[in-house]
Amino acid sequence: MSVLVVIEPSAGIINKGGFELATFGKETAALSGTKCIALVLGNASNAGELGIYGADEVLTADIPTYDSMVYATTIAEATKKLDASIVILKHNANGKAAAGRIAIKLNAGLVSAVNAVPVLNGAVLQVKRGVYSGKASATYAISSPIKVITVIGNSIKPQANGSAISVSVLDLPKLTSSLELVDRKTMSGRAPLPEADLVVSGGRGFKGPENWDILLELADTLGATTACSRPVADADWRPHHEHVGQTGVAIRPNLYIAIGISGAIQHLAGVNSSKTIVVINKDPEAPFFKAADYGIVGDLFEVVPKLTAAIKKLKHE
Numbered sequence: 001m002s003v004l005v006v007i008e009p010s011a012g013i014i015n016k017g018g019f020e021l022a023t024f025g026k027e028t029a030a031l032s033g034t035k036c037i038a039l040v041l042g043n044a045s046n047a048g049e050l051g052i053y054g055a056d057e058v059l060t061a062d063i064p065t066y067d068s069m070v071y072a073t074t075i076a077e078a079t080k081k082l083d084a085s086i087v088i089l090k091h092n093a094n095g096k097a098a099a100g101r102i103a104i105k106l107n108a109g110l111v112s113a114v115n116a117v118p119v120l121n122g123a124v125l126q127v128k129r130g131v132y133s134g135k136a137s138a139t140y141a142i143s144s145p146i147k148v149i150t151v152i153g154n155s156i157k158p159q160a161n162g163s164a165i166s167v168s169v170l171d172l173p174k175l176t177s178s179l180e181l182v183d184r185k186t187m188s189g190r191a192p193l194p195e196a197d198l199v200v201s202g203g204r205g206f207k208g209p210e211n212w213d214i215l216l217e218l219a220d221t222l223g224a225t226t227a228c229s230r231p232v233a234d235a236d237w238r239p240h241h242e243h244v245g246q247t248g249v250a251i252r253p254n255l256y257i258a259i260g261i262s263g264a265i266q267h268l269a270g271v272n273s274s275k276t277i278v279v280i281n282k283d284p285e286a287p288f289f290k291a292a293d294y295g296i297v298g299d300l301f302e303v304v305p306k307l308t309a310a311i312k313k314l315k316h317e
Contacts, residue, residue: 003029003036004084005055006075008065008094009044010192017090017195019053019158024117024151025088026054026159031120037082039075039170041065051165053158059170065094067177072101077172079106079146086125091150091250092194099150109142112150115252115273133246133269152273153194154252190225193244198224199253201244201271202232205260205281205300209237214301215259218308221315227251229261245270260300263288280304 005025007018018040025036038055040047041063050058063074071094079087079102087102089095091113103110111127115137119126124143131138142149193199200219206212219226226242233243244251246269256274260281261267268291271277279292282299289295296303 001032001034001085002082003034003086003088004075004079004082005036005038005088006090006095007038007040007044007047007050008090008092009040009042009047012043012045014040014044014046014050015192015195016158017153017192018050020153020156020195021088021090021151022050022053022055023159024054024156026056027117027156028086028088029056031118032085034085037084039078039082040167041071047167048164052160052162054162055165058165058167060167061170061172063172063175064177064179064181066181067179068094068097068101070175070177072098072105073175074172075102076105078170081170081172085146087146087148089148089150090194091152095150099148103148106146106148107144108146108148109144110148111140111142113152113250114149115152115155117156118149130273133265134250134272152250152252153192154197154254190219193225193227193242193249193251196225196251197254198222199227199244199251199255199274200224200257200259201227201229201261202238202259203229203261204231206232206237211301212237214304214308218257218259218304218311221308221311224255224257225253229267258288258292259304261288262286263291280307 003025005021029036035056037057038050040060113129114127116128124141125147126141128137128139202215227244228238228242232238233240245267250270252273254275256271257278277292279288279295280303284297
């Protein structure tokens with residue numbers, strides 16, 4: 001038996017999220033004394049580095065990740081071929097779309113959005129995930145012979161305890177997709193939101209896209225990833241992939257700075273797992289202050305430039 005971790009490279013590179021999954025898989029495999037196998041979907045120049053972060057074996061397979069039907073069928077076949085008892089996927093668009101299909105094909109139990117390393121109790125795998133919009137945590141027990149879970153980013157810190165290993169190709173059935181990939185656009189320059197340690201986010205308080213440079217300068221100074229509230233994305237001030245919240249991306253960074261965002265419950269549902277929340281808003285009654293670790297009541301057009309200048313000064317001291 002083994003633990004199978006499914007890794008998706010970005011632009012031919014495995015990033016922090018992939019190394020997180022390798023460590024998560026290694027610690028899960030250690031529960032039952034099995035090995036962690038990392039299956040990389042596509043080519044990645046640094047695939048062998050997964051061994052540094054916990055993978056005992058690294059395999060690659062070229063499958064169209066844009067087609068969740070083919071994705072799920074192929075992963076299910078890989079699970080059978082590798083005799084895996086636990087399948088771990090990232091809780092992203094592909095993982096969420098394919099996990100249910102994989103579970104059905106394998107007659108497996110499924111828990112999504114897991115945020116901590118499981119506990120093994122006999123043949124039962126106990127996993128934790130947030131409930132009630134992240135205000136509480138629940139433990140689920142999976143007793144089926146094969147188990148499928150998706151893991152939220154920043155749930156575990158990558159542990160570099162091993163060494164790079166060789167990479168082999170896994171021979172799997174070649175399935176034809178009914179979809180045609182016309183174009184693929186990928187983000188670059190900043191850490192993807194689910195993996196970001198620092199996030200600076202803006203809302204309607206910025207009054208328009210022409211004022212967003214204030215936020216971007218703060219984010220650049222901190223080395224942070226940028227995000228926004230749903231109204232901002234709906235108004236096309238910012239791209240929709242930056243939308244965080246219940247209907248957007250759920251994140252759990254070390255630091256989340258919310259600027260000009262009132263803090264509606266739908267937004268809080270996607271960000272309240274952040275370790276530290278800082279809120280900047282001119283309305284002292286803004287709901288977000290109730291969830292904040294630190295808050296500044298003031299006009300963002302005055303506060304943010306001063307904050308950016310202070311950080312720059314501190315960096316040069």
